[in-house]
Amino acid sequence: MTMPRGPVHLDIAADVAGRAAVPLATSCRPDALPYPDAEALDRAAQALADASRPLLLAGIHCRSDDAAQWLRAFAEALPAPLMATTRAKGALPDPHPLMLGVLGLAGVEERLVSRADLVVAIGLDALEPVPALCWSTRPVLAFGPAPLPHGLVPAAHVLGDVAAAIEELAVRLRDKPRADWDVAELDRLRREATARSTGDDLAARIVRLAREATPAGTIGTVDAGEYQTCVTGAWHAIAPREFLTSGATSGFALPAAIAAHLVHSERCVVCFTDAAGVTAAARELETAARLAAAVVVVVFDDCGAGAPDSMKLARDSGVRAFAADSEGKFAEALGRTLRTGGPAVIAVRP
Structure with missing residues (x-):
């Protein structure tokens, strides 16, 4: 609970998670900060x-x-x-x-x-x-x-x-x-x-389009990797904690987006990742489906040889999946997702 607070990932062994919990009376309040001298x-x-x-x-x-x-x-x-x-x-x-x-x-x-x-x-x-x-x-x-x-x-x-x-x-x-x-x-x-931090390629235009199409208060998350700089520059955050990112962890963005949905279920959440990031967090797609979390997962998919198929990962987890190779198709997929609610993966394939 010590500031600055943020997403925390806990790994708990199955045998520990299955044990009976012991109720404890304890305080989670951090110590107060000293007043400035x-x-x-x-x-x-x-x-x-x-x-x-x-x-x-x-x-x-x-x-x-x-x-x-x-x-x-x-x-x-x-x-x-x-x-x-x-x-x-x-x-x-x-x-x-x-x-x-x-x-x-x-x-x-x-x-x-x-x-x-x-x-x-x-x-x-x-x-x-x-x-x-x-x-x-x-x-x-x-x-x-x-x-x-x-x-x-x-x-x-x-x-x-x-x-x-x-x-x-x-x-x-x-x-x-x-x-x-x-x-x-x-x-x-x-x-x-x-201009330097965003550029004007398809990825930057997709991020700006997503930001413009979603209401005030929408939360964006992004994985470390090739697209982190572009997304960080192109996604406009209007208030603190509307943008969540990790220093160097691939697979952060989707769990962070689900956590943001759990805390702010009334808000839209858009997760930006790539094939490596969605593969690292593949199990969380099932979590998003089970929670019916209103999370839009935008995957910048290179479709290279041997690259994981993000759309198949989504469908196997019970999550809707769309492919977009242009701004127009992305806007159409995003609009359908926002109207119907629940999680969806939009694979952006230049």
Whole structure:
């Protein structure tokens, strides 16, 4: 239950699962975070007051609703551009003009850092990948509940809850002059970042079509692999926890999509994977069928020699399957799936 919470996979031996459960009275509440230290907050506020072009980097500890609301208010008040890790995607809505993309995928980090005079790391976890240049060329201000990456010595560090830290900083920065970023340049970099991370091939167009065809609040999941970068860039998340991904685990997306359905049964869920990912999670197709989970599984199927047949896997598991070799056929299959409910696999075969 410790933050940041996320999907957890448990392997339980059959003999253990079959034993009688022993009822226990226990608490699953994590320990409360320490309140941000006043002196650390003063140093952080001074670093921000001295900066004219701060660059914000948001991590996984910005995914709570409370933290995301304060993060948006903070970015707009400065105002300052923000980049997020893949696991913090949606903490600031992707369409927001200050959202410059996902770290490591956007391709504009070097130019942003070169123009910034302070890097502000907000809610980053030490295990989240951040390009080294973000730490090596500019002073760093960090705040959040997690320890800093090994070897990083920031100009100021505020340990504690993200929302509480921003709330305290807001009071201290009330009279700070507005940041001096070139708005037109940020807009150019934002458009370039979008084009670099998504491209315009069939896969990117399919992801954008799926996002446009599904209602607000739809949750997207994606497997690690060839299409992860494309899906991450093309899928617009409007709120935190609307996009779930794994660092390097194939077979993550489908179980994560089923879990998302169980928690938010009123929402649409779209899972993006490839032949390797759907094969790794093949048993979960039966789970989706048994639960009648409203999950659309989009499989980018290369149809190469020896490649698993994702449509056969789906049908053998009791899940409807469609093939699509164009945007039009994909839209038709997606529309049928959304109208009728329940799980379905759409194999995208260029």
